[in-house]
Amino acid sequence: MTTRRIFLKTSALASAAVVVGATQNVKSENKYTTKMPAKNPIVVSTWKHGLAANEGAWKILSAGGKALDAVEKGVNVTEADFSNLSVGLGGLPDREGHVTLDACIMDENANCGSVAFLQRIKHPVSVARLVMEKTPHIMLAGNGAQKFALENGFKLEPKKLSPEAEKQYNEWLKKSEYKPKANIENHDTIGMIAIDATGNCSGSCTTSGLAYKLHGRVGDSPIIGASLFVDNEIGCATATGVGEEVIRMCGAHTIVELMRNGKSPMEACKAAVERIVKKSSKNLKEIQVGFLALNKNGEVGAFALQKGFNYAVYDDSGNKLIDADYYFK
Ligand code: GLY
DSSP: OHHHHHHHHHHHHHHHHHHHHHHHOSOSSOTTOOOOOOOOOEEEEESTTHHHHHHHHHHHHHTTOOHHHHHHHHHHHHHTOTTOSSSGGGSOOOTTSOOOEEEEEEOTTSOEEEEEEEOSOSOHHHHHHHHHHHSSOSEEEHHHHHHHHHHTTOOOOOSOOOHHHHHHHHHHHTTOOOOOBOOSSSOOOEEEEEEOTTSOEEEEEEEOOSBTOOTTOOOSTTSBTTTEEEETTTEEEEEEEOHHHHHHTTHHHHHHHHHHTTOOHHHHHHHHHHHHHHHOOSOGGGOOEEEEEEETTSOEEEEESSTTOEEEEEETTEEEEEEOOBSOO
16 A cells, blocks of 8 residues: 555656656756857858858857757758758668658757657758757657657658659669768768857757668767767767767767867867777778867867868858868878
8 A cells, every 4th residue: 555655656746747847848047057258159060061051050140049049940951952962851861762860959958859760851950959849858769750740840741862862872772782871072961069149059960861771770860979969068069970980989978078178179079080990890991970079169170080071160250161180191
């Protein structure tokens, strides 16, 4: 009897916690929030497609908007570009011909949301934001993520590859060689990190993942701490490239912790790449991983395994593309 009473009491408390969590998951202010003096906003994002994405983000930042809104609307630009082969519904499919999307978002209060293995939805990062804001959870996957998106007003897009994705997939089918690949010198996942005029940081990440991956494979992009991490006291970091290598060493979180211990963004990204080289048993010369970081002082740094990784920086001086330094010279 006593046991049952304790159980009922605990259940009632647990249910109350879920209800509270559902409505108050996003904290407007908590111990993670640091009050920073107003400063110049900045947004940085991975690869050349970051230039267009930064334009979308800068409209918000330059008008005094929030970093969280900027990193969502910024990468929405890339997600909407049906000619992009590595982000959004125009991306290269998995080995069974399905485009499956991963994305996440994180704000200055350590609120975060993510979606994995999501199909036929144009803006996965916006679904991730709703997971963060409307549910007590952080991550939704597959059919559940799609159902949640549809219930929240997203449209089910046609099941159709972009013309270029279809052409490349048909070419791949001739051999069907199982060698999922990330671009080494072109573009891949978009990761975006920003600081707004109040000094707050946020980040986002979105991708169609590795081309010709196994159906059901999820990469680093929806995993908080791997593809993306934000700590408003320190700064933020994001990742691109072969997600398995990034997940293995909690890439973005590792970089933020290295910055906490005194490294500059560039030193932290380099140390993270060196850790992959030291720990991984894979042939790293055939794959790409790139890291990008921004600290609270607005300093930016990046480092990659291979030549070819670049990133876009937009601040008061304009929007520019910068080549990252790399490990295998
Ligand atoms: N970084 C993208 C992926 O591995 O899916």
